[in-house]
Amino acid sequence: MAVLTQKKPTTILEKLNDETWRRKFLRNVIIPWIFIAPLLLLHIYVVTIPAVQGIYMSMTDWKGVGQNANFVGLDNYRELFFEDETFGKALGNNIIWMIFFLTVPFILALFAATMLSQIKRGGMVYRSILFIPYVLASVVTITIWKNLLNPQRGVGAALAEMGIQGFDIAYLGRPETALMSIAFIDNWHFWGFLMILFLAAMQSIPPVLYDAAKIDGANRWDEFRHVTLPGIRPVVLFMFMMVAIWSFLAFDYIFLSTQGGPGGASEVIATLLYKNAFFRFEAGYGAAMGVVISIFAGFIIMIFVTLRRRGWDI
Amino acid sequence: MKQFKIFFAVAVLILALAPVGAQDVTTVSMWFSEGSTLDCWGPLMLEFNEVDPSIQLEIVPQADTWNVTRTAVAGGGGPDIVRTPGPSFVYEMAQAGLILPMDAFADEMGWGDFFFDWALDLGLVDGQLYSLSDELETLVMYYNVEVFEEHGWTPPDTMDELNALAEEVEAAGLTVFSHGNASWRPTNEHFVGEYWTQVAGPHKVYQALSGEIPWTDESLVEAIELLDAHMQAGWYGGGVDLYFTNDGVYRRTSLAEGSAAMNIEGSWAIRGTVDYFGESGQTWDWVPVPSHDGTDYFTIGMGNTSSINANSPHPEAAAQFLTWYFSPETQGKMLTNCLKGPAPVAIGEDVLGALDPRIARIYAALSDASANDRYGYTTWTFWPPKSDVYIYEEIERVWTGEITAMEYSQGLQELFAEELEAGDIPPIPTR
Numbered sequence: 023m024a025v026l027t028q029k030k031p032t033t034i035l036e037k038l039n040d041e042t043w044r045r046k047f048l049r050n051v052i053i054p055w056i057f058i059a060p061l062l063l064l065h066i067y068v069v070t071i072p073a074v075q076g077i078y079m080s081m082t083d084w085k086g087v088g089q090n091a092n093f094v095g096l097d098n099y100r101e102l103f104f105e106d107e108t109f110g111k112a113l114g115n116n117i118i119w120m121i122f123f124l125t126v127p128f129i130l131a132l133f134a135a136t137m138l139s140q141i142k143r144g145g146m147v148y149r150s151i152l153f154i155p156y157v158l159a160s161v162v163t164i165t166i167w168k169n170l171l172n173p174q175r176g177v178g179a180a181l182a183e184m185g186i187q188g189f190d191i192a193y194l195g196r197p198e199t200a201l202m203s204i205a206f207i208d209n210w211h212f213w214g215f216l217m218i219l220f221l222a223a224m225q226s227i228p229p230v231l232y233d234a235a236k237i238d239g240a241n242r243w244d245e246f247r248h249v250t251l252p253g254i255r256p257v258v259l260f261m262f263m264m265v266a267i268w269s270f271l272a273f274d275y276i277f278l279s280t281q282g283g284p285g286g287a288s289e290v291i292a293t294l295l296y297k298n299a300f301f302r303f304e305a306g307y308g309a310a311m312g313v314v315i316s317i318f319a320g321f322i323i324m325i326f327v328t329l330r331r332r333g334w335d336i
Numbered sequence: 337m338k339q340f341k342i343f344f345a346v347a348v349l350i351l352a353l354a355p356v357g358a359q360d361v362t363t364v365s366m367w368f369s370e371g372s373t374l375d376c377w378g379p380l381m382l383e384f385n386e387v388d389p390s391i392q393l394e395i396v397p398q399a400d401t402w403n404v405t406r407t408a409v410a411g412g413g414g415p416d417i418v419r420t421p422g423p424s425f426v427y428e429m430a431q432a433g434l435i436l437p438m439d440a441f442a443d444e445m446g447w448g449d450f451f452f453d454w455a456l457d458l459g460l461v462d463g464q465l466y467s468l469s470d471e472l473e474t475l476v477m478y479y480n481v482e483v484f485e486e487h488g489w490t491p492p493d494t495m496d497e498l499n500a501l502a503e504e505v506e507a508a509g510l511t512v513f514s515h516g517n518a519s520w521r522p523t524n525e526h527f528v529g530e531y532w533t534q535v536a537g538p539h540k541v542y543q544a545l546s547g548e549i550p551w552t553d554e555s556l557v558e559a560i561e562l563l564d565a566h567m568q569a570g571w572y573g574g575g576v577d578l579y580f581t582n583d584g585v586y587r588r589t590s591l592a593e594g595s596a597a598m599n600i601e602g603s604w605a606i607r608g609t610v611d612y613f614g615e616s617g618q619t620w621d622w623v624p625v626p627s628h629d630g631t632d633y634f635t636i637g638m639g640n641t642s643s644i645n646a647n648s649p650h651p652e653a654a655a656q657f658l659t660w661y662f663s664p665e666t667q668g669k670m671l672t673n674c675l676k677g678p679a680p681v682a683i684g685e686d687v688l689g690a691l692d693p694r695i696a697r698i699y700a701a702l703s704d705a706s707a708n709d710r711y712g713y714t715t716w717t718f719w720p721p722k723s724d725v726y727i728y729e730e731i732e733r734v735w736t737g738e739i740t741a742m743e744y745s746q747g748l749q750e751l752f753a754e755e756l757e758a759g760d761i762p763p764i765p766t767r
Binding site for chain 2: 085086087088089090168171172173174191192193194195196197280281282283284285286287297300301302303304
């Protein structure tokens with residue numbers, strides 16, 4: 023009995039002559055690339071090329087005006103890390119900012135999401151109320167809070183009039199409170215978003231797991247620790263990574279409220295970058311700061327990729 | 337068929353007329369910040385279109401004019417008229433070949449006939465004229481007349497008199513100066529520049545700007561120490577921390593309503609002062625900022641400059657607009673109608689006579705000071721960019737007790753020396 027066998031093409035020539043192989047190649051390789059090509063070209067044009075240019079500019083003394091840029095090697099980076107005290111201070115503030123945003127909004131959001139997940143009726147109203155600040159423009163949020171925190175016409179002043187003293191202080195005007203006050207404002211706008219994400223993740227946990235936990239005698243805390251947290255862990259860890267990256271990009275709330283003041287107390291790398299590039303005409307130096315921010319972001323991503331490769335469910 | 341004929345005839349007519357229209361009218365574009373200033377300036381500037389119908393001005397409102405302009409100009413585009421926030425910005429653009437030298441236009445159109453000599457010099461880069469300065473500015477001390485009359489105070493001439501008066505103002509439960517930087521952080525530099533000028537004197541400042549003496553000179557450091565002492569005493573806005581949170585509305589209302597007695601601010605604030613005092617029903621007036629020896633010194637500044645884009649297809653038309661715009665007649669009209677700070681041109685006395693006498697007095701005093709060697713320098717006009725940013729950013733570290741006045745001055749000296757050596761100092765009128 024004869025057995026029909028088809029010889030698999032091995033060489034390039036054989037592959038090109040093989041109709042089946044050609045069809046497969048077209049379907050699996052060419053067509054997907056054709057579909058993605060417009061987006062890819064756009065990405066190369068608006069992201070990749072400017073990014074490469076940015077890296078090159080960070081090694082020049084470009085002033086941000088005209089084409090005159092002299093190559094200075096790593097001088098900008100040397101100045102950043104070994105000479106510029108304000109950069110060190112700004113980096114320190116970014117780290118404080120990151121620690122704040124990796125704790126306070128996460129705790130608030132987890133707590134609120136856990137509470138809201140128990141509400142059967144009217145939950146949407148609460149969710150909407152807590153989420154509204156997230157959709158407000160930063161300039162609106164800052165204007166509201168600058169007035170609320172104003173020692174002469176804000177909440178502190180109102181409390182003082184009622185006889186409750188000690189809160190009518192210039193929160194944004196004191197070096198020791200400025201950064202944390204802005205972080206508080208930014209968090210007011212941000213944590214509702216985190217809460218919605220966590221709530222959505224919690225709602226995808228099969229109820230049967232909670233029933234099983236109850237049968238095993240778990241209380242509410244046990245349920246949270248052994249069912250809820252493992253169930254939403256991928257979302258929490260992903261947001262940990264994103265928030266850590268976003269912490270190095272913090273700009274608008276700080277610039278709109280104090281512009282890094284008073285006396286550099288709320289200066290972060292992004293505000294310093296902006297001032298160097300646009301006020302001091304040191305665009306090359308500003309580009310070096312931008313590259314450093316990208317390196318920090320890359321480092322954070324690398325940590326998460328490594329953990330994922332080691333089997334973490336991220 | 338009939339419809340086709342009509343369509344054909346219209347199309348031919350349009351095609352025939354379009355090139356004629358395009359050839360006859362040259363459009364000169366100018367980008368301008370959106371807002372109330374444009375609302376008042378815009379219609380007046382567009383009156384140019386009636387002067388010569390072959391050149392039409394087009395004003396394009398922008399949200400962030402300077403940053404948009406320099407990005408566009410660097411990319412080979414942008415408006416025909418390039419406006420910058422001051423002479424120090426012109427230097428960078430001229431070096432990069434982004435704006436045109438205008439010496440030929442100045443000669444041809446007689447700009448030297450109406451601009452003050454020193455004002456044209458401000459636009460020189462490597463000996464060539466690249467910009468025309470606009471919005472002549474100075475700082476004065478505004479005060480609330482009713483508050484002064486009520487307490488029997490007289491405006492101070494000297495720093496000693498100011499010290500004595502400030503004690504009385506505080507004893508009366510009022511704020512000495514209605515100030516704060518929450519709306520505009522570079523406000524800080526107004527006071528640094530004023531104290532240098534009024535305490536050390538404009539000649540010392542000129543010497544430091546020329547590199548003859550360092551910024552660590554005793555008299556200049558003393559000025560910073562005095563400013564810090566006044567800041568720590570709560571003269572500015574009621575306290576250092578309050579100064580950092582007081583905004584522009586506070587500044588205007590507290591003076592106009594009488595909870596503050598005085599305010600050291602620029603001539604650009606006249607319009608706001610007039611409006612807020614109009615609402616409160618009280619009266620404002622001004623005196624020169626008190627100096628150490630009682631001499632009336634006035635710092636000179638420029639709010640912005642105008643140049644011609646190197647990529648402009650019709651620089652001649654742009655120059656014609658500039659000639660019209662900077663003429664004493666146009667500047668006088670804008671001063672009268674919008675209280676715009678005039679360009680440094682010889683405005684007729686009849687124009688000043690039509691103004692509120694208090695406002696006219698500011699420009700007369702400034703003119704007198706510049707003619708009699710009593711003028712000083714505003715930091716945003718005459719300091720190079722890095723030093724300028726240092727002046728208003730780092731002074732906060734003095735006020736918050738992080739560094740001393742001497743350390744502040746040493747830092748400035750290091751930075752200024754670098755910029756001086758690099759030739760980045762804007763043109764300084766010689767004394």
